[in-house]
Amino acid sequence: MKMETLDHGRVIPYNNGYWLYEFDIARSQEQAKNISALLSTSLRSVVNLIPERTKLNELKNQTANLMNYANYTLTLLSEKNLIMNNEIGNWSNFLEQAINFLQKDKEIIVAPDFNPTRVNIIRGCKAASLYHYNENTPQKLILLGATGNVTAPDTFDLTNSNVYVVDAFNQQEKIIFYREEKQTLYITEPIGECVLCLHFPLVERWNNDQVKAHIDLIEYAIIKEEDEYFYEYLKLLIGGKL
Structure with a gap:
């Protein structure tokens, strides 16, 4: 003054x-x-505004999240339209944009309600691949696209067992798989005639037993409540519902 x-x-x-x-x-x-x-x-x-500070901050965060969601949906829809119209777009470009909302590190927290303890950290999604079943090539899943640090085979034989992409499609359920040598989690989910595979490295080295013991917490950490809208929209586009 x-x-x-x-x-x-x-x-x-x-x-x-x-x-x-x-x-x-x-x-x-x-x-x-x-x-x-x-x-x-x-x-x-x-x-009188002091008790409302938490609510005001929540509204601010919700507004920012809605803006991010709007930008995300428009970007993915544009990429999908390019693919459907046989223009310059492709599924690899689509996946590159699709995993943007999964780039933040996520903490695995045990006993979150009464004694929260962080036991590990999941890095942001480093890669993704998308496979498709086509009746013209029976018993095979064909690679549609991939992005990030990944070496994705062009095909998977549906008769192969213990292959997480194949198992997810044959069983028609989401599977979380872990490879100790790469210290990476793989989330594979069937979506219509496709299978989406997402790759997440772990910060602390775990063995398979540790991953199995925390499997529910891992899934919750990766797709938190604020991310569900993004993920559901992504699945709608892949599954042909939009």
């Missing part, structure tokens, strides 16, 4: 281009009481 002294001994505080009040040095004790009353009134006008 800038202070400017006038010739007759009064000081007028000046802030952001506005004169706030006059302060007469000769009546400083009385003026101090007036200023105190003004400040008290100002504080009372905002004190």
Whole structure:
């Protein structure tokens, strides 16, 4: 706050281009009481907002998330239209955009409600691949596209067992698979005639038994509540529902 002294001994505080009040040095004790009353009134006008701060922050976060969701859906829809119209788009480009919402690290938390303890961290999705079943090539899954640090085979034989992409399609259920040598989680999910595979590295090295013991927490950590809308929209586009 800038202070400017006038010739007759009064000081007028000046802030952001506005004169706030006059302060007469000769009546400083009385003026101090007036200023105190003004400040008290100002504080009372905002004190009711303090309990609402959490709600206001939540609304702010929800607004930001909705904006991100809007941008995400429009981007993916544009990529899907390019594919459907046989233009320059392809499924690899689609997947590159699709996994953007999964780039944040996620913590695996045990006993989150009464004694939360972080036991590991899941890195953001580093790669994805998409396979498709076509009646013209029976007993095989054909690679549609891939993105990130991945070496994806062109085909998978549906008669092969213990292959997580094949098992997910044959069993028609989501499978979470872990490879200790790569310290990476693989989430494979059948979506219509397709199978989507997502790759997530772990920070701390775990064995298969540790992963199995925390499998529900792992799934919850990767697709949290705020991410479900993104993931469901992605599945709708892959499955041909949109």
